[in-house]
Amino acid sequence: MLKSLTARAIIPVTVSVTGFVVVCCVLLYSIMKTDMTGDMIAYETSQAGIIVKSTRYAMLHDDRESLANIIDNIGTQENVEHVRIFNKKGLIMFSSNHNETGRLLDKNAAGCIECHSGPVPSATLGDMKQARRFINAKGRDVIAITAPIHNEPGCYQAACHVHTAEEKILGTLDIGLSAAPLVNNLAVMRNRMVIFSLMVLLVTVGGVAALLKRYVFVPLRLLADFTEKTINGIEQEIPPCGTEIEKLAGNIRHIVGELNSLRREKARWKKEE
Amino acid sequence: MNRPTNEGRMPDFGEKNARLREDTLANIRKLRNTLTKELISIALFLLLSIVALDNFSVFPSLSEPIRAALGRPPAANMISAVLLLYVFSAIILILARMMSGSGRYGGVAHVGYLAGFYIFYHLSGKLPENFWAVFASGATVLGLESYHVWLYCSEEIEKERETLAFLNNKPGGRE
Numbered sequence: 001m002l003k004s005l006t007a008r009a010i011i012p013v014t015v016s017v018t019g020f021v022v023v024c025c026v027l028l029y030s031i032m033k034t035d036m037t038g039d040m041i042a043y044e045t046s047q048a049g050i051i052v053k054s055t056r057y058a059m060l061h062d063d064r065e066s067l068a069n070i071i072d073n074i075g076t077q078e079n080v081e082h083v084r085i086f087n088k089k090g091l092i093m094f095s096s097n098h099n100e101t102g103r104l105l106d107k108n109a110a111g112c113i114e115c116h117s118g119p120v121p122s123a124t125l126g127d128m129k130q131a132r133r134f135i136n137a138k139g140r141d142v143i144a145i146t147a148p149i150h151n152e153p154g155c156y157q158a159a160c161h162v163h164t165a166e167e168k169i170l171g172t173l174d175i176g177l178s179a180a181p182l183v184n185n186l187a188v189m190r191n192r193m194v195i196f197s198l199m200v201l202l203v204t205v206g207g208v209a210a211l212l213k214r215y216v217f218v219p220l221r222l223l224a225d226f227t228e229k230t231i232n233g234i235e236q237e238i239p240p241c242g243t244e245i246e247k248l249a250g251n252i253r254h255i256v257g258e259l260n261s262l263r264r265e266k267a268r269w270k271k272e273e
Numbered sequence: 274m275n276r277p278t279n280e281g282r283m284p285d286f287g288e289k290n291a292r293l294r295e296d297t298l299a300n301i302r303k304l305r306n307t308l309t310k311e312l313i314s315i316a317l318f319l320l321l322s323i324v325a326l327d328n329f330s331v332f333p334s335l336s337e338p339i340r341a342a343l344g345r346p347p348a349a350n351m352i353s354a355v356l357l358l359y360v361f362s363a364i365i366l367i368l369a370r371m372m373s374g375s376g377r378y379g380g381v382a383h384v385g386y387l388a389g390f391y392i393f394y395h396l397s398g399k400l401p402e403n404f405w406a407v408f409a410s411g412a413t414v415l416g417l418e419s420y421h422v423w424l425y426c427s428e429e430i431e432k433e434r435e436t437l438a439f440l441n442n443k444p445g446g447r448e
Contacts, residue, residue, distance in 0.1 A: 003424065011420055012371060016364045019413025023360050026406035027353045033402065034349070 005220075009212050010205060017204045018197070025193045033186055040143055040182055041131040048147035048175050051083070060154060068094050074175075081142045081176040085149070088169055133179065141183060144176035219245045223252060230256050233263070294440050301433045304426040307378070311415075311422045314380045318387060318411050325391040325407070328400055335396075349399035356390050356403075356410060363414045367421055376425045378418055387411045 001007060051074060058066040067085075074083045075096020084095035090105040136142045149171045222239040229236060324331055335343075363383065370377055390407045394400040 002420075003427065008424065012368060012417060015413060015417045015420070016368065019409060019416070020360060020364060022409040023357065023406055023413065026409055027357060027403070030399075030402040030406065031350065031353065034399075 006209075006212070006217065009216075010209055013208050014201070014205050018201050021197045021200050025197055029186075029190060029193060032189060036182060036185065037143070040177070040179075041145060044143065044145040044175060044177055045130070045147065047177075048145055048173050051175065052147060052149055052173055055085075056154075059149075064094075071096055079178040079181065081136055081138075081140060081178050082144070082174070083176075084174045085171055086174065087171045088167075093171070136176070141179040142176040143179045143182070144174060147173045147175070149173060216245070219249075223249060227252060227256075230259065290440050294437065297433045297436050297440070301430055301437075304430050304433070307376075307422060308426050310380055311378065311419050314384050315415050315419060317381065317384045318415055321384065321388055321391065322404075322408050322411065325395070325400065326404060329391075329395055343396070346396040346398075347393060349394065349397050349403065352390065352393045352397065352399075353403065353406070356406060359386060359390075360410045360413060364417065367414070367417045371421050371424075374425070376422075376429070378422050379414075380418075383411070383414050383418065387414075 002011070051070075055067055055070055058064075058070065071083050071085065071094045074080060080096070082096055084092050084097075084100065086092045086105055092100050092103050092105065095101045130147065131143060131145050133141070133143050148169045151167045151170050155170060219239075223245070226236065226239060363379070366379075387407060387410065390410070391400065391404075394403045394407065
């Protein structure tokens, strides 16, 4: 069956087209996944910047109640899994989850180690290095980002604060957003790609099979039937064939014509005898 | 008039037939070996893919000095572009060989190229995302090539068997 003319025509086309489309779709999906994750991290970085800027006034005035309220309100936002601000010792000062306020963070934990891997903590990191992905205690997929709160002239020159100009980082904002919308979008995109691949496969294989049947297999079958009937002595008109097989049909017509005239001649001789 | 000394005698075809039969049998063995080599290539690729699926965790990870000596790995997008180019070229080449009826094949070389892609993705840290792309590439290229080799070898073996059957029915043949 795999050696038949139909299989030889269809299998290479099917394997080539399906394989190439699948490879393209997988690569495209991988690239789009990376891009969409990058976009989400950029969005989170921007959100973190907005939060730091919006809490700046409260920090300058050491207004801890306002600061706690801002963090609480942001934490109630849909898809925000956690928001916390911790000082440079790793002590959580404000958090949307009140239970963790006052706890000390481990510097080797994900999200901290990126800056604290060396003897001197790094003050700047790229967006992608600041980001981390994990499953939180509630079992939700979270993409979190840590943004440093830099020491600005307004901070170390303010009368109420004790920061020196040498301190580069005063604390860190940690915000985690649910990855569920990203996962859902990727799942929808993946399903669409599977449907697209199946459609390409059906159209290509179906198209090739239909055209081959119309222009090659049917004329060949008609010619085979015709030659078989001629061998059995049944005279009939040659069936109409496609352009490509017309020459072959013409040759067969010629041979069959000569064969038939020979048969008639032979029959006449037999009668005369 | 000079006449050959063995004129009037039946020429001795026995020796030639025996040599031809040996050649035919050797060809059949060679063609069967080609099929086996292709199957070995597929088995190697599957084995490699099983190891790659686990992100090469069976091997010890490269130490920092070795990584530093190797330099920065290429970007994942660049590896993907080369992979796409490879799959496209390989498919075109195999289809061209099928069209011309050539018995040439890539075999283990394809497994080598695919191993290269797995390793480059692994070094760039993007193997989990791109594993299925390399696997689909390998399945396509090796699948298409195996079908081609199988068809070619089957036809050639059939021809050789016909020759063998012809020789066996000739004087000096096995009968």
